[in-house]
Amino acid sequence: MSFLRPNILASSGYVPGEQPVDPSVIKLNTNENPYPPSPKAMEAIAGVTAEQLRRYPSPQGKLFREAAAKLHNLSPDWILPFNGGDELLSVAIRAAAGEKDAVAYLEPSYSLYPVLTELQGARAIKLQYQIDGTSWRLPEGIENTSAAILLIVNPNAPSGHLNSLERLSQIATTFKGLLVIDEAYVDFAPTHAIDLARKYPNVLILRTMSKGYSLAGLRFGYGIAQPSLFREIEKVRDSYPVDAISIAAATAAILDQPYARSTWEKVKSERTRVSAALRGLGFVLPESHSNFVLATAPAGITAKTLYETLKSRGILVRWWDLPRIADKLRITIGTPDQNTRLLEQLSRILQDPH
Numbered sequence: 001m002s003f004l005r006p007n008i009l010a011s012s013g014y015v016p017g018e019q020p021v022d023p024s025v026i027k028l029n030t031n032e033n034p035y036p037p038s039p040k041a042m043e044a045i046a047g048v049t050a051e052q053l054r055r056y057p058s059p060q061g062k063l064f065r066e067a068a069a070k071l072h073n074l075s076p077d078w079i080l081p082f083n084g085g086d087e088l089l090s091v092a093i094r095a096a097a098g099e100k101d102a103v104a105y106l107e108p109s110y111s112l113y114p115v116l117t118e119l120q121g122a123r124a125i126k127l128q129y130q131i132d133g134t135s136w137r138l139p140e141g142i143e144n145t146s147a148a149i150l151l152i153v154n155p156n157a158p159s160g161h162l163n164s165l166e167r168l169s170q171i172a173t174t175f176k177g178l179l180v181i182d183e184a185y186v187d188f189a190p191t192h193a194i195d196l197a198r199k200y201p202n203v204l205i206l207r208t209m210s211k212g213y214s215l216a217g218l219r220f221g222y223g224i225a226q227p228s229l230f231r232e233i234e235k236v237r238d239s240y241p242v243d244a245i246s247i248a249a250a251t252a253a254i255l256d257q258p259y260a261r262s263t264w265e266k267v268k269s270e271r272t273r274v275s276a277a278l279r280g281l282g283f284v285l286p287e288s289h290s291n292f293v294l295a296t297a298p299a300g301i302t303a304k305t306l307y308e309t310l311k312s313r314g315i316l317v318r319w320w321d322l323p324r325i326a327d328k329l330r331i332t333i334g335t336p337d338q339n340t341r342l343l344e345q346l347s348r349i350l351q352d353p354h
């Protein structure tokens, strides 16, 4: 394979969470919304015409842009759609970091960042979260990192904790490169950083329709940033990154705020119940502001054993054999029934691990 770049050959690529075909599996491993998308999104898909498919779609996803801009009280050129949030990340890294530059990201954080950095052939600066019991803190001085791009997930994955807007604002003021604030899970959180994008020309906010809007299968995300940044970023994107069907569905979904918000409220109320029940079983977990929790296994059993035993009983959660999180399970909040079944199984396994 000498005809490919060495860094591609050296990379093991991203390993996505399992997507089982068996519909009876309780799938709490990839942070999907457990509720279906808005019925209006489904109607919009059914309403797509042959003429819409015959023609190329709007390169900027015009209708979606207008709907999202209205929601966020911005003008449409502050919104740029992507083929999933992951495409935004890939484009941002390609736009900002040349082969001699550095990409900075936190650890533990979204496991796609190291892979995209490797594929780009850029240098990685790995900044370590300061973890003390259930407290996760951004390290001091990260705003002085000499990286071309700094990626911060907020609320963080996989911990679910929320960094304060004050801290993010300090970073945005001082950091010299492109600051991506990855708000993939913001719909389940009390605060967001849109005001930082309004204020700082180097801030790019990532949003996705995969989690809050139950459209992971559609592949639709968007960025929020100043139009001057998007005029440059647009050159790096695919020419037509979002198709006519997904523009129609994502637009209908984002317009149906009452429906989406009703799913967020249900997830948040279950998050409170599941967190308390897990603590009751001896797990230790930071307060989550997301649609998942990161639970440290109780003494006497490993997270790996819990993960494997749950899997053998038809319940998928996420476990990584990685430093500082190998003793933890990341569990997506499901429907009340799914959560109850998870908790029942965990309780049984803890009473009798064999």
Ligand SMILES: Cc1ncc(COP(=O)(O)O)c(C=O)c1O
Residues within 6 Å of the ligand: 030, 031, 083, 084, 085, 086, 087, 110, 153, 157, 182, 184, 207, 208, 209, 210, 216, 219, 220, 221
């Ligand atoms: C932290 C984070 N950022 C971005 C994404 C991208 O989401 P998508 O490509 O589905 O829009 C995800 C998806 O799991 C994520 O966890």
